[in-house]
Structures are given as C-alpha cells and as structure tokens.
Amino acid sequence: MTTEEAPSALDIRAAEERLRSISLPITPVMTSSILNASTGRNIYLKCENFQRTGSFKSRGAVNAVLTSIQRDPNIKGFVTHSSGNHGQALSYAASIVKRPCVVVVPRGTPKNKTDAIEHYGAELVVCDPTPTSRTETCLKISEERDFMIIPPFDHPYVIAGQGTIAVEFLEQIKNLDAILVPVSGGGLISGISLYAKHINPKIRVFACVPEGKMLQECLREEKRLWPNPPKFLQTKCEACRLQQCGTITFPIMCSLVEKQVFTISEETMIKATRFAFERLKLVIELAAGLSLGAILYHSDQLDSSIRNVGVVLCGGNIDLSVSLPWHDGDN
Amino acid sequence: MTTEEAPSALDIRAAEERLRSISLPITPVMTSSILNASTGRNIYLKCENFQRTGSFKSRGAVNAVLTSIQRDPNIKGFVTHSSGNHGQALSYAASIVKRPCVVVVPRGTPKNKTDAIEHYGAELVVCDPTPTSRTETCLKISEERDFMIIPPFDHPYVIAGQGTIAVEFLEQIKNLDAILVPVSGGGLISGISLYAKHINPKIRVFACVPEGKMLQECLREEKRLWPNPPKFLQTKCEACRLQQCGTITFPIMCSLVEKQVFTISEETMIKATRFAFERLKLVIELAAGLSLGAILYHSDQLDSSIRNVGVVLCGGNIDLSVSLPWHDGDN
Numbered sequence: 001m002t003t004e005e006a007p008s009a010l011d012i013r014a015a016e017e018r019l020r021s022i023s024l025p026i027t028p029v030m031t032s033s034i035l036n037a038s039t040g041r042n043i044y045l046k047c048e049n050f051q052r053t054g055s056f057k058s059r060g061a062v063n064a065v066l067t068s069i070q071r072d073p074n075i076k077g078f079v080t081h082s083s084g085n086h087g088q089a090l091s092y093a094a095s096i097v098k099r100p101c102v103v104v105v106p107r108g109t110p111k112n113k114t115d116a117i118e119h120y121g122a123e124l125v126v127c128d129p130t131p132t133s134r135t136e137t138c139l140k141i142s143e144e145r146d147f148m149i150i151p152p153f154d155h156p157y158v159i160a161g162q163g164t165i166a167v168e169f170l171e172q173i174k175n176l177d178a179i180l181v182p183v184s185g186g187g188l189i190s191g192i193s194l195y196a197k198h199i200n201p202k203i204r205v206f207a208c209v210p211e212g213k214m215l216q217e218c219l220r221e222e223k224r225l226w227p228n229p230p231k232f233l234q235t236k237c238e239a240c241r242l243q244q245c246g247t248i249t250f251p252i253m254c255s256l257v258e259k260q261v262f263t264i265s266e267e268t269m270i271k272a273t274r275f276a277f278e279r280l281k282l283v284i285e286l287a288a289g290l291s292l293g294a295i296l297y298h299s300d301q302l303d304s305s306i307r308n309v310g311v312v313l314c315g316g317n318i319d320l321s322v323s324l325p326w327h328d329g330d331n
Numbered sequence: 332m333t334t335e336e337a338p339s340a341l342d343i344r345a346a347e348e349r350l351r352s353i354s355l356p357i358t359p360v361m362t363s364s365i366l367n368a369s370t371g372r373n374i375y376l377k378c379e380n381f382q383r384t385g386s387f388k389s390r391g392a393v394n395a396v397l398t399s400i401q402r403d404p405n406i407k408g409f410v411t412h413s414s415g416n417h418g419q420a421l422s423y424a425a426s427i428v429k430r431p432c433v434v435v436v437p438r439g440t441p442k443n444k445t446d447a448i449e450h451y452g453a454e455l456v457v458c459d460p461t462p463t464s465r466t467e468t469c470l471k472i473s474e475e476r477d478f479m480i481i482p483p484f485d486h487p488y489v490i491a492g493q494g495t496i497a498v499e500f501l502e503q504i505k506n507l508d509a510i511l512v513p514v515s516g517g518g519l520i521s522g523i524s525l526y527a528k529h530i531n532p533k534i535r536v537f538a539c540v541p542e543g544k545m546l547q548e549c550l551r552e553e554k555r556l557w558p559n560p561p562k563f564l565q566t567k568c569e570a571c572r573l574q575q576c577g578t579i580t581f582p583i584m585c586s587l588v589e590k591q592v593f594t595i596s597e598e599t600m601i602k603a604t605r606f607a608f609e610r611l612k613l614v615i616e617l618a619a620g621l622s623l624g625a626i627l628y629h630s631d632q633l634d635s636s637i638r639n640v641g642v643v644l645c646g647g648n649i650d651l652s653v654s655l656p657w658h659d660g661d662n
Contacts, residue, residue, distance in 0.1 A: 028359065033383070049612040052364070112609070274651070278443070281380040281647035283612040316612035320605070323658070324651060 006252050007156045009198035012163035012191065015063040019164055022096055024062060027051050027165075029172045034279055039299045042308045044173045045292075046165060049284050049316025053116070055239075056162060056188060056314050057089035057152075063161030064150045065093040077101060077147040081127070081134035083238050084113030085315055086152035091122030093150075102147060104137045106130075110238065110319040131230040131242065153187030154246030163191025169310055170199055178302070179310040180262070182290040183207040183215065184240040186249030188314060193256035204306065207253070208262040208290040210235040210269065213243060216261035222254045235266060236325055237286035239315065262294035262301070269293050274326045276313070286325060288313040337583050338487045340529035343494035343522065346394040350495055353427055355393060358382050358496075360503045365610050370630045373639045375504045376623075377496060380615050380647025384447070386570075387493055387519060387645050388420035388483075394492030395481045396424040408432060408478040412458070412465035414569045415444030416646055417483035422453030424481075433478060435468045437461075441569065441650040462561040462573065484518030485577030494522025500641055501530055509633070510641040511593065513621040514538040514546065515571040517580030519645060524587035535637065538584070539593040539621040541566040541600065544574060547592035553585045566597060567656055568617035570646065593625035593632070600624050601656045607644070608655075617656060619644040 030045045048056040068075055077100035080090045087103035094101035101122040106129035127137040142149045181189040193205040209215050212233045218225050232241040269286055272293030276284045291311045361376045379387040399406055408431035411421045418434035425432035432453040437460035445455055458468040473480045512520040524536040540546050543564045549556050563572040600617055603624030607615045622642045
C-alpha cells in the first residue's frame with residue numbers, strides 16, 4: 001500500500017498482526033437483554049471504550065507508527081493535530097517505539113483529554129480552534145523538527161488500523177447483518193467497511209452522525225457538497241465536530257457504506273449515552289452515543305431483514321470532572 | 332440444607348445450575364493494564380455491575396425464590412426489606428415465577444433504586460430509616476398477606492446464590508490467591524468463601540468495609556461486639572450502611588474470612604469509584620469502590636505472596652440523575 005491509497009483487506013490483516021505483536025487488547029463484545037428486548041434484534045456492542053487510551057484511535061495510531069518505523073527506522077518523531085482521542089493514541093503509540101511526539105490541540109479541548117495526551121509523554125501545542133489552523137500548525141512543526149505527520153484519519157495506515165475492529169468483530173460474532181459506526185473524518189468506518197465487505201459483501205455498514213453533517217446528501221450524490229474552508233459542527237460531541245470527511249476516506253465510504261445515514265440529534269445522542277451509563281453500566285463518550293442512539297431510538301429505520309446488528313462504541317473518554325451531559329445548564 | 336444453616340458447596344453448585352436454568356448471565360472478568368501496573372499484581376475484576384438488575388443481589392434472590400417455589404409451589408408472594416439492590420433483585424426474581432412482591436424501603440432510598448424496584452413489578456412500602464423499623468414492617472406485611480420473607484443476606488438460599496460468583500470466578504481464573512469482597516450484611520462474602528475455600532483452602536478471602544464497621548475487632552475476637560439495636564453507618568455508600576453482619580453470615584465469616592480487614596475511608600472509596608469510571612470505563616456503585624479501593628490504595632497491606640487477586644465489583648447501581656460523588660458539595 002502507498003501512503004495515498006485505500007488499504008486492502010490484506011493490509012488490515014497485517015495491521016491486526018502488528019497490534020497483536022504489542023499486545024493491544026482484543027476488545028470484548030457485550031450484549032444486553034434490555035437492548036435486545038427494546039430493539040427486537042440481537043445487538044452486539046464492540047466495546048472500544050475498553051481499548052487502550054480509551055478509544056479505537058490507538059489501533060490506527062499504533063499501526064501507523066509501527067508501519068512507519070518498519071519502513072524507516074530513522075524517523076525522528078511524530079506529530080499530529082487532534083481534538084483529543086487521536087492525540088492521546090499517537091502519544092501512546094510513539095511511546096511504544098520510544099520516539100518524541102507533538103500533539104497540536106485546538107483551544108478548548110477538555111482537560112481530561114489533554115492530561116491523557118501528556119500522560120503518555122507527548123508535548124502539547126495549542127492552536128486556534130479551526131480546521132485550517134490545526135493543519136497549518138501541524139505542518140510547521142513537522143518541517144521545523146523533521147517529524148512525521150500522522151493525521152487523525154486520512155491516511156491508509158491509520159485506516160488499516162481502525163479496520164482491525166472488523167477483523168475481531170467478525171471473528172467474535174459470526175452472523176452480523178449490519179454494523180453501525182459513528183463517523184467524523186471517516187477513518188473508522190472506512191477501515192471497518194473495507195474489511196467487513198471484503199469478507200462478506202452482504203454486510204451493511206451504516207454511518208451515524210450528528211446533525212449538520214450533510215453526509216447523506218454527499219453519499220447519495222457521491223460528491224463533496226461540504227462548504228470550504230472546512231467547518232466545525234455545533235455539538236457537545238468533541239470527537240465529531242469536523243463536518244467534512246477525508247479525501248481518502250470519502251471515496252471508500254461512497255463505494256462501501258450505505259447511502260442511508262443515521263442522523264442523530266443532540267438530545268438522542270445524550271439520551272443514548274445516559275442509557276449506556278445507567279443501564280449498560282458502560283462509560284462511553286458522546287460519539288458512541290451516536291451509534292447506540294441509532295439502534296436504540298431509530299431501529300424502525302433499519303430494514304427488518306437485519307437481525308444481528310453490530311454497534312461500535314468507539315470510545316469512553318468523557319470528561320467526568322465536570323457535570324454529566326444530561327445535567328442541564330451546569331456544564 | 333435447612334433454612335437456618337450455612338449452605339454447603341453442593342448447595343452452591345445447585346444454585347449455579349438453577350441460575351443457568353433461567354439464563355442469568357455469567358458475568359465477565361475484566362483486567363486492566365493500568366491496574367496491574369499500579370499494584371504490581373495481576374488483578375481480576377469480577378463485574379457484577381453487569382449482572383441482571385445491576386448487582387450480584389439477583390443471584391441470591393433468584394436462587395431463594397426458585398428454591399422456595401420448588402419446595403412449595405403454593406407460595407402466594409414474596410416480601411423483603413432492602414436499601415435498594417436486594418429489593419430490585421427480589422422484584423425481578425418474583426417476576427420470573429410470576430408471584431407478587433412487596434419491598435420495604437427506608438425513606439431516603441435513591442429514586443433510581445426505587446424506580447428500578449417498581450420497574451420489575453414489585454409494590455413499594457416506605458418505612459422509617461432504622462434497621463428495627465425495616466424488619467418490623469416487613470414482618471407485618473408477611474403476616475397480613477401470607478407472603479414469604481426473603482431477607483437481604485441472612486438466609487442460606489440467598490447465601491448459596493451469592494456463592495455462585497465463586498463458582499464462575501474460579502472457573503474463569505484458575506490461579507486466584509485471594510478474593511477481595513465488599514461486606515455489608517455478609518451474604519456475599521459468606522457465599523464466596525464457603526465455595527472458594529472448599530475448592531481451594533489456600534485461597535484467602537478478605538473483607539472490605541467502610542469506616543465504623545468494627546468488623547476486624549469482631550472477627551479477631553469471634554464475637555458480635557456491635558452495639559444493639561443495630562445501627563447505620565455514616566457513609567455515602569447506601570448498600571453498606573448496616574453496621575452488623577447477620578447471625579448466619581457472621582459465624583461463616585469467623586471461620587473462613589481473613590482476620591485482616593480492609594477498612595476503607597469515604598475518600599478512598601469515592602476515589603476508587605472515580606478511577607473505575609475514568610480509567611476502567613466501568614460504572615460501579617460506591618460499595619464496589621470498597622474492594623477496588625482496597626487493591627488500588629492499600630495493596631501494600633496485602634501479603635507479597637499474593638500475586639493473583641480477584642476483586643468483586645459488586646454492582647453498578649449508582650444514581651446518575653444527580654451529581655457524581657466526587658463533585659463536592661452539590662449532591
């Protein structure tokens with residue numbers, strides 16, 4: 001695989017072996033009698049909240065760092081921009097190969113996330129909270145220090161790493177009819193759909209997004225209808241603020257992901273997150289409330305032939321030093 | 332087994348089969364690299380927060396109800412007193428055998444718990460928040476309606492049900508050296524120690540309690556040193572407010588449980604609960620913060636020969652409609 005193409009199913013298999021070599025956990029799949037009863041389907045929760053660094057992002061970051069170092073052992077360090085989870089993941093990944101790491105974060109990133117990034121050893125650089133400022137700051141540091149940029153989603157090594165979720169999920173649950181995936185830049189759903197559709201072309205992969213994402217229109221027309229420069233969405237879900245998907249991920253999504261997109265309101269996302277805490281006893285972040293919200297409150301929109309539904313709970317990094325998202329008006 | 336004696340390991344095995352017959356879940360055992368690193372031991376978390384009704388209590392209640400109905404199919408209904416978790420569990424257990432159920436709760440029981448009791452169909456009766464008022468109200472209802480009393484802990488069927496945790500745990504993890512168990516009335520630790528010590532007399536079972544419990548003194552002298560009438564402890568942990576252990580459970584504890592007791596401060600209990608949420612991504616209740624707090628912050632008190640430590644996370648029923656326990660001064 002080159003650095004500008006979509007990874008193959010073989011690349012994703014290789015990524016899985018790379019993650020096993022450093023003992024990254026195989027995350028558990030959980031079921032819930034309440035969830036099955038309330039949806040009338042068999043729901044399987046892929047718990048990436050239990051993944052190292054608290055989200056699926058460590059898969060992509062670790063695969064990217066290990067693959068890069070294999071190809072060029074002289075790499076001096078790594079740099080990225082991230083609203084939090086990818087930064088934390090790259091900080092962790094760089095620590096495995098004992099290389100320095102810089103993470104560019106937008107002002108306003110929750111303290112629990114910046115603390116966690118620093119916990120694994122990376123240096124923080126704060127930039128303006130716009131997509132443009134993030135990429136520019138990142139590029140500048142890369143040039144000044146000769147560090148390799150590992151972007152949060154639009155990179156084949158990263159996508160291949162996220163795809164390892166599908167390798168595990170399809171081995172854990174043999175008869176999945178569909179997988180529901182939260183989407184921000186699209187790395188997660190690209191990796192998952194590339195592998196899952198290769199193994200079983202009948203599996204349907206659905207995107208779950210916050211309001212204002214315009215993803216359904218873009219997928220239906222197979223065109224980037226998003227306004228430029230890229231903008232951020234108004235949502236409490238920091239991990240899904242970016243409106244645009246990537247230039248590598250979007251074409252993958254156009255060819256493999258269902259045109260029917262689950263657009264989840266803030267209220268539904270928060271309600272689903274609360275359901276996870278209160279009924280499932282799982283700490284999840286709001287982005288995971290998108291896919292859980294889709295199955296909990298919009299399963300009527302799902303074709304009735306779909307019986308066995310995989311739901312990716314993408315992470316559990318929610319700021320618990322402040323009030324919970326469903327405690328109105330005090331956060 | 333009579334209704335006044337300790338259950339045997341065989342009774343506990345039979346209870347396990349009974350729970351399997353109605354598909355009560357085998358709860359997962361989770362591990363955490365952070366926890367292993369910070370304690371220098373192998374820590375295995377038995378996740379009773381994922382048990383039906385959100386705590387281990389459904390094991391005892393289901394076993395008691397099923398055993399009672401087997402012996403007397405004409406039982407009219409069930410009644411108990413409970414600060415919440417056992418009430419919820421008995422409500423659920425009675426619904427399985429389609430019998431009416433009354434749960435006596437002390438005033439001030441959190442709404443999330445009373446809602447959950449009613450959710451499974453039981454009728455609520457509120458009493459004064461003293462141990463004496465609870466037992467008297469319960470007795471009165473039992474006599475008036477001819478309902479069978481299923482006490483929260485001091486009953487061999489209940490103890491046998493809780494002991495099924497050990498049946499599963501010892502099959503899931505073959506080389507446990509010790510098990511840390513939160514203690515209130517003592518049903519949980521009695522069931523676990525009866526089975527675990529029968530299978531492997533070298534396993535050490537430790538009690539973890541809030542301050543003021545006086546359990547270590549009582550166990551060392553093998554005497555009930557607690558003042559009468561029974562009193563409640565000053566703690567945020569509703570599930571562990573009762574100071575005294577039971578008359579059936581205490582002798583079991585004297586013969587099988589370590590004399591060294593882990594007494595956990597409020598601060599440590601809350602800190603451990605926060606650790607579970609933030610780092611383990613598990614929603615646990617404060618009582619589970621007792622056993623987790625013991626291993627997280629007092630593992631220096633644990634004999635260095637103990638390498639593989641089972642920690643029972645007894646439940647996940649924490650009220651999330653109000654502020655989290657570590658948010659000072661606003662709950």
